[in-house]
Amino acid sequence: MTSGSLDSADAPASPTKARLTVLSGPSGVGKGTVVAEVRKLFPHVWVSVSCTTRKPRPGESDGVQYHFVNDAQFDELIAAGELLEYATFAGNRYGTPRKPVQQHLAAGRPTVLEIELQGARQIRDSMPDAQFVLLTPPSMAELRDRLMGRRTEGVPDLEARMARAEIELAAAEEFDRVIVNDDVQRAAAELVGLIEVVSG
Ligand code: ADP
Ligand code: 5GP
Numbered sequence: 001m002t003s004g005s006l007d008s009a010d011a012p013a014s015p016t017k018a019r020l021t022v023l024s025g026p027s028g029v030g031k032g033t034v035v036a037e038v039r040k041l042f043p044h045v046w047v048s049v050s051c052t053t054r055k056p057r058p059g060e061s062d063g064v065q066y067h068f069v070n071d072a073q074f075d076e077l078i079a080a081g082e083l084l085e086y087a088t089f090a091g092n093r094y095g096t097p098r099k100p101v102q103q104h105l106a107a108g109r110p111t112v113l114e115i116e117l118q119g120a121r122q123i124r125d126s127m128p129d130a131q132f133v134l135l136t137p138p139s140m141a142e143l144r145d146r147l148m149g150r151r152t153e154g155v156p157d158l159e160a161r162m163a164r165a166e167i168e169l170a171a172a173e174e175f176d177r178v179i180v181n182d183d184v185q186r187a188a189a190e191l192v193g194l195i196e197v198v199s200g
Pocket of ligand 2: 025026027031050051054085086087089094095096114115116117118119120
């Protein structure tokens with residue numbers, strides 16, 4: 001795993017407590033797209049880089065979209081207590097490195113975790129001050145179209161992700177806010193409004 005060190009130059013100190021925002025939502029709903037739009041508008045928002053055992057997609061590089069690790073390395077991270085949460089999703093394992101999240105929050109930087117439902121539930125238990133946002137598609141047909149349009153998964157993986165989508169959307173009441181991703185700019189503006197609110 002590449003180091004997720006804190007770059008103090010771009011993490012200004014803040015007198016208020018930065019807020020942790022957990023963004024969940026079905027695979028293909030547009031979490032990555034909306035968060036990228038948020039970062040374009042507000043580069044000081046920090047988005048956690050997860051570890052995963054999934055193979056990189058074309059265009060993905062280690063330490064940018066994910067820290068790509070193997071199963072043994074993932075086990076070691078768990079054993080060393082280095083993951084804030086972790087889960088298995090559609091046959092691969094995903095987890096949030098603990099230290100960078102703690103460091104960025106301590107530096108006063110609004111922080112976002114883009115993770116699935118099981119991980120969000122673990123964060124709710126361990127970090128109850130976080131806010132929980134669910135991004136939803138305008139319809140299941142649109143979700144399928146987006147997943148197919150992305151062309152990153154084969155049919156079995158795509159169907160596994162659609163099955164998980166039903167479960168994730170059924171948990172909407174566990175979240176503090178629901179944002180419908182009907183339009184990237186509109187959804188990003190709504191998300192920014194939540195991320196920027198400080199806690200404490
Ligand atoms: P996730 O990170 O939730 O898995 P992505 O951000 O990869 O989803 O988006 C899945 C696909 O849907 C991408 O091809 C993206 O361009 C497209 N997409 C995202 N948001 C919208 C939107 N509001 N309208 C239409 N297409 C969208
Ligand atoms: P993908 O393979 O499409 O990149 O991600 C699949 C799912 O895993 C998405 O719902 C994504 O939000 C979730 N995910 C990514 N990183 C993490 C993580 O660190 N922890 C958990 N629990 N889920 C994650």
